[in-house]
Amino acid sequence: MDKISLLGLVVGIGAILTGQVLEGGHLASLVQPTALMIVLGGTLGAVMLQSPFDTFRRGLGMLRWVFLPPVVEHRKLIEQVSQWSHISRREGLLALENFTQQLKDPFARKGLQLLVDGADPDRLREVLEVEINTYEEEMRQAARVWESAGGYSPTIGILGAVMGLIHVMENLSDPSKLGAGIAVAFVATIYGVGLANLVFLPVANKLKAYISRQLVEKEMLVDGLTGIAVGDNPRIIESRLQGYCFQEPGSRSSRAGRR
Numbered sequence: 001m002d003k004i005s006l007l008g009l010v011v012g013i014g015a016i017l018t019g020q021v022l023e024g025g026h027l028a029s030l031v032q033p034t035a036l037m038i039v040l041g042g043t044l045g046a047v048m049l050q051s052p053f054d055t056f057r058r059g060l061g062m063l064r065w066v067f068l069p070p071v072v073e074h075r076k077l078i079e080q081v082s083q084w085s086h087i088s089r090r091e092g093l094l095a096l097e098n099f100t101q102q103l104k105d106p107f108a109r110k111g112l113q114l115l116v117d118g119a120d121p122d123r124l125r126e127v128l129e130v131e132i133n134t135y136e137e138e139m140r141q142a143a144r145v146w147e148s149a150g151g152y153s154p155t156i157g158i159l160g161a162v163m164g165l166i167h168v169m170e171n172l173s174d175p176s177k178l179g180a181g182i183a184v185a186f187v188a189t190i191y192g193v194g195l196a197n198l199v200f201l202p203v204a205n206k207l208k209a210y211i212s213r214q215l216v217e218k219e220m221l222v223d224g225l226t227g228i229a230v231g232d233n234p235r236i237i238e239s240r241l242q243g244y245c246f247q248e249p250g251s252r253s254s255r256a257g258r259r
Contacts, residue, residue: 005066005206012198035160035188039195042156047149058138059145062207072213074220078241081224084112085234093118093228107131107218111225121229128222136215143207150200157192161185220244 017027048056087095097116103109110131114124164185220241227237 002067002069008202009198016194016198029183030187030190032184032187032191035157035164035184036191038160038163038188039153039156039191042159043149043153043192043195043200046152046156047145050148051145055138055141056145058142062139062142063146063203065210066203066206069210070214072210072217074217074245077217077220077224078238078245081221081228081241082234082238085224085228085232085237088228089231089234107135108221111221115225115229119229121226124229125222125226128218128225132215132218132222135218136211139211139214140208143204143211146200146204146207150196150204153196153200154189154192157189160188160192164188216244 017030020027020030051059084096084099093116096112100109100113100116103112107128111124111128114127119127162185164187165182168182168185223244224237224241227240
């Protein structure tokens with residue numbers, strides 16, 4: 001459970017609601033189901049219109065990462081690759097074949113199988129890099145679902161406010177209702193801007209951070225397998241992989257430099 005995500009959500013919304021009370025406002029004035037329906041429905045429709053179905057579905061499924069992030073264990077991977085390098089150095093690459101069936105990650109299993117099959121180091125890297133690039137594009141497109149929602153939401157909120165003002169203008173004959181009507185109209189703007197900056201955009205950025213961590217892990221695996229293929233000393237492989245743990249997540253300079 002990612003507690004900081006839950007804490008951030010509580011702090012952000014709580015600060016706004018507390019400010020409303022301190023300014024003498026009433027929390028009930030911010031509860032407008034119709035405005036919320038306009039903002040959420042309009043934003044959802046716009047995102048669905050721009051996104052392919054698979055991308056949209058994947059983006060919604062990634063929402064759970066905000067509170068239950070994917071497990072990325074760089075240190076454990078280093079130990080695993082170091083173990084493979086020691087075994088291959090003593091017993092040969094074929095001795096690693098037993099490990100392929102133990103791997104749950106399809107990417108790691110594919111890479112290790114290519115290594116066992118005696119793939120050329122450059123070819124091994126090329127095949128796995130293509131898969132990394134494809135994975136990255138798919139996942140970043142899915143994360144942009146939330147980023148797009150953050151872009152559309154404020155505009156839909158303004159649309160809701162304008163619709164509310166139109167309703168107010170239709171009732172100019174009753175001045176006593178104008179003030180309350182205008183206040184209700186602008187709640188839609190609050191929902192649009194609030195959801196964009198407190199939920200949609202932060203969710204998108206957090207998902208992109210987790211994607212970057214996964215990419216680093218995949219790059220580490222490619223580097224380790226390539227090192228084993230060329231016969232590097234296990235200590236050199238381990239030392240090189242440890243360097244990834246100090247890189248800024250999302251940095252692609254190391255991979256670009258090795259191509």
